[in-house]
Amino acid sequence: MTMLEVKNLKRTFTTKDNMFGRREVKAVRDVSFTIPDGGVISFIGESGCGKTTIGRIVAGLETPTDGTVLLDGIDIHRANPKERRELMRQIQLIQQDPYQALNPAHTIEEALAQPLRLMAKRKAGVSNAWIQDRMAEVLSLVGLDPAAILYKYPHMLSGGQRQRVVIARALTVEPKVLVADEAVSMIDVSLRLGVLHLLRNLREKLNISVLFITHDVAASRYLGRDGKVFVIYKGMIVEEGATDTVINGPTHPYTQALLSAVPVLKGLEVPGSQRFYVEKELSQDGLSEEGCLFASRCPFATAECRRQLPPLAGDSHKSACLYPYERQVTARMLD
Amino acid sequence: MNAELQLIDAQTAVQVRGLNVVYETTQGDIPAVQNVNLDIRKGQITGIIGESGSGKSTLVMAMMNAVAKPGRVASGSIEVSGVGDMMKLSTEQQRRARSTELGLVFQAAQNSLNPLRRIGHQVLDLGRSHGVKDLRALLRKAKDLLERLGLDADRVLTAYQHELSGGMRQRVGIMFALVLDAKVVILDEATTALDMLSQASVLQIVRELHEERGLTTILITHDMGVVGDLADRVVVMYAGCIVEEGVTQEVLTSPKHPYTRGLIRAIPRISGDIDKAVPLSGSPPDMNTYKQPGCLFADRCPLAAPECQQSRPPLLEVETGRHVACFRVNDHA
């Protein structure tokens, strides 16, 4: 059973240069994917590739220029306002920055009580005690001690604790999908894995689907091992497939460049034999609309690549490259 | 230059002894760097790894004797090869030493560039403030360096900071650190704000320049991957103390301090069994951590024994060139 289905998503931002001229930036160009019930998929890409915009559209915080986001078959952007609010509740976004995601003027108790009061109203016939119980329940689900944390203000917590509170707050409204946008990149390294572990557990315990947006390939491997990864470049999917298939045998040069860029731990790992570096910077200007979007940076590009845009092709492992070719770029663990 | 020079041997570029840095707050002094003894070896890449608040940045600012208020170097000496003890030099001598001996590359470099002056002008400003006679030659040197870093030198020199991308700015920062022929280059989280592909190419450039110019490079980061990929030696800091130090390969393959071990285990990798990654337990050090007399890591440590709560383990040499600060260094499985 398919739960979240995204079809042909497009988002164009228009910026006014001056009174007469305007410029269009295509943040998302034709992206389609599905997340099965309780499943996980990861979006991998550099900052500015459009992955955050996709997450925000899925969470209902932004409207797509074109395309649909279906939750159990209902289009969340074309539902009536009441239905829409209900659908938005079921898809919760965990933002990158836990320092901005909590209101500095509210204690953790207030932050959790607000959405719970709303839920209590929907449920009808539940008492104030239910709110208190739920509060303790969601906090222990994320591994925090309610008695030690409820009365605190956000600035008294570490980054890891804040992100746990943010996740607990999302759980108060009993969502079906969590969109985790770079959810661990601003947390101290030693605490990152703990939060990833928590998201993994929530999937198993509560059957919540996870859309994990990240630049960290290894993190996507930890959280989305049994799911799929989508590699995004300039708002397009350039490669998709089962997580381990893509990481161990990437066929698109961009995916290969990303995997080459992962640092190799001396003595523990050996670099892939065909590891390569991309020298040029990602830029938005001077973007020709013709040909492969990665051609200008691709070390393997031919004249043909600059002429036609390759479609996303393949069966279960898809790649948007005219010359898909598997290269040994991924580091290998030594025994 | 002076007698103290003889104190450090020819292999050492910077020698830190008994360094203590405190931050003055209304609730009293908070130790940011505690009893640090460290030799930075000439011609090597030394990685200093630690989380936010571990004191790694404060340590290198102290190396340049440039700790900002409310921080203060409480005690200790910092011998820089060819310069002397930074703590005893005059302000003017210290200023000269920065850039000509010690070059610092800040995080993403955007804060170290003047947003209102072209890059070329800033090169000239730097030259003038260091009394460079031949400014034309300096500019030529900057140009060569920028080209070596893979940038369009003419465009960059006439550009303002905001016209450059993050990766370009970082390269410009490296140029500024090297243009006065600094022998010791310090990169403070220099790749943290960059994209993966830019990070990889900046690291590659750092590696190449290090070899070409025979530099001594200090890399400060919270990313074990960056250190593991690039550094010859690694220094692990926790709550202002060095807990482990040694050759990168050895530290990574057989970490001896429980924190190092936990940290390496807590990083998911792209190869091998992903389920071997285990989160580090406990919470990061806070005000109360510093107040107790025992080992700073004791409350998160799986091996903590009663003695660990009583006193702080000193940093001892357990093998040649390998230092660990742990009472139970021989007790792990």
Place this chain on the structure above:
Amino acid sequence: MVVAQTQLSNGQARRRHHREPFLRFALKTIVKKPGRLIGFLIIVLFILMAIFGPMLYPKNLPIDPNAIYAPISWKYPLGTDFEGTSNLALVITGARYVLFAAAMGALFTVVFGTVLGLLSGYFAGATDSVIMRITDFILTLPSFPLLVVLSTVWNFGQPVAMGFVLGITGWGGLARAVRSQTLTLRERGFIEAARGLGLSSGHILFRQLMPNVGSYIAMNLLLAVTGSIYAEVGLFFLGVVPFHVNNWGVMLNLAVFSGGAMSSPQALPYLLSPMLALLILTLGIVLFLDAVDEMFNPRLREV
């Protein structure tokens, strides 16, 4: 993983940690620095004066024909006026109208400014355009001349009416400032999270956004008080508002235009005593402002 050992007993979860009450926290903030305390005491003194002042004296203040423009003495600490009435009594009994009208003015300013600023900044788009055009209109109105004109058609015997007019003309600046603060706040993660959780707009505006501009509003409230005092005292001084009651503005007017305080030194105390009152009150407010920012900043609250 940081799994805290959590016993899910209801009793434990329900045991509420009581935060420090706001008043106690506010008091602690005030006593931190002597300047703040002095400012606070001055404000309290004036408030007491406004509430109880008129009760201390008979409705018609006693006249002493033998002590016209009497110099400063124990009996007349601030001298007397042209009828031999104690200036101190005049200042004290006059405080009520001045302060009450100023408080009302400040209240109207802050309520209009905050609500319109929040609405404009949060909803943006058409709502923002409409509110901001009205704000621009209010800002470009020369408010003092407008007050003069309004006072000819309006009866200002009631301080509420005076306060309302002062508020109507004064909220523009605050609305703009609150709007710009709201514009930056609405981009913050917690506002988006609140939307995603399905919390209502009213909740977002007044429970999420407003506490974050709290210190700003409180500071503006105090500044609006001084502004309103100057404006109304000015109106009375110019004599464009009929003198229904005794107040500081009326005293100034009479001292300058009928009492000859500008030419005869004996009348000087009559002119200076309301000015002294104004000066001290302003000083008190300025000193107190220092504490306000800290009082409303949640980062400084202890648990």
